[in-house]
Amino acid sequence: MSTPDWLETANRHSPWPSLDALVTGIGVSGYSAAAGLLSVGAQVTVVDERDGDAEREKATILETLGADVRLGPGASAATPRPVDVVVTSPGWRPDAPILAEAAATGVPIFSEIDLALRLRDPERPAPWLALTGTNGKTTTVGMLASILRAGGLRAAAVGNIGEPVVDAVLDPDPYDVLAVELSSFQLHWSRRLSPRAAAVLNVAPDHLDWHASLAEYAADKGKIYEGCEIACVYNVADAATEELVREADVVEGCRAVGFTAGIPAVGMLGVVDGVLADRAFVEQRQTSAAELCTVADLPSSAPHNVANALAAAALARAHGVRPGAVRAGLMGFALEPHRIQQVAEIDGATYVDDSKATNAHAALASLMAYDPVVWIAGGLAKGQDFDDLVHAVKDRLRGVVLLGRDRQLISDALARHAPEVPVMEVADGETEVMDRVVAHARQLARPGDTVLLAPGCASFDLFASYGARGDAFAAAARRLARG
Structure with missing residues (x-):
């Protein structure tokens, strides 16, 4: 089956009923992509290796709308039939x-971002x-959406967190502009996005278990x-972001x-x-x-929070706010919770x-915003x-x-570079792990110190999410403060 020529430049009014699409995954973005395709008449097959209650509930809805949904082990081993596109x-x-x-x-393999671009209404394609x-x-995307709304625009924070982009572009009450957060996973599959303005906040090693290299x-x-139109916003303190602009x-x-803290x-x-201060979007900037x-x-004067505010301001100013x-x-x-949030004070330590x-x-x-620090990590x-x-x-x-699980990696780094710093470990399998963690931190802290949970690691070995870890x-800390 050959891919239709119109697909690369498609819009809401393209001949979607002639398209046969395969959607991999029935999570938030996969479900949204499948529902969006069904709403414009496409033939849709959805596959996911998971087969839990949440997946079955979504499958029932999509099947009612006309999709072919296949769940469980082996469902995504191969394409069920020839298709025009995979989302x-x-x-x-x-x-x-x-x-x-x-x-x-x-x-062709699209991200749901590629699909959203092609489902926009050509008469009101929100930039x-x-x-x-x-x-x-x-x-930063939350700051940006707040600025846009303060400027009188109907705007939303969408994408990697918040409302799926497909849902936003299909909203019957069109948005004036969208603040779109994109992960490296989404961008990996994406083609030419052509945003009004775009920013890369920073680049540092992460998800190297997914990406082949930094x-x-x-x-x-x-x-x-x-395809950026007005401004490519980069971080002066991170040369890698400027280099990405040069290559675009x-x-x-x-x-x-x-944007710079200086x-x-x-x-x-x-x-x-x-x-x-803005010396980019003013006429007399010289x-x-x-x-x-x-x-x-x-909301916080921490250096990284100031940088986020500058990036959000730059994107908004590029749009004329x-x-x-x-x-x-x-x-x-x-x-949002679990972002440099003070939760207790004990014996003069925050x-x-x-x-x-x-x-x-x-x-x-996070650590650079405080001194001295009792650091909780792992x-x-x-x-x-x-x-x-x-x-x-x-x-x-x-x-x-x-x-x-990987606390030894941090312990080894501390032994190499900070052998004089006292280190206490909480072994796996102990009940009420955070009670023990906080008790150890209290032993180390002095009045005026900050006890900082900035783990530097994902949470899924011990907690359901980073939010659950922060809540714990x-x-x-509050139990200890109450005595």
């Missing part, structure tokens, strides 16, 4: 047999302000700039716009005497800047939950090492409490 869910590895088969036979990065994506991971991140094929006239050069956003807000207006709306949007934004710091780069950003390392992280923060560490830490 894959984030996290499905390229070496999955069904995807490898599609690639070998020339069947995309897209962002990615190893860390800070969700906070270079390939970075290249997938860089796809977000392809963009629309003529698209500008590179940097004083901004022409064409950048930065900080001057505690004020977030000699002046627009004041956007103050650091004190932000006024400085006053930037300030109002940032002032009205609240950080206990902070940053369970969302699930890789070494995020843990570094979990699933996802192919990372921790030598650079420990070397960078060793002088801040009062002590370290380790938990989780907060509950344990």
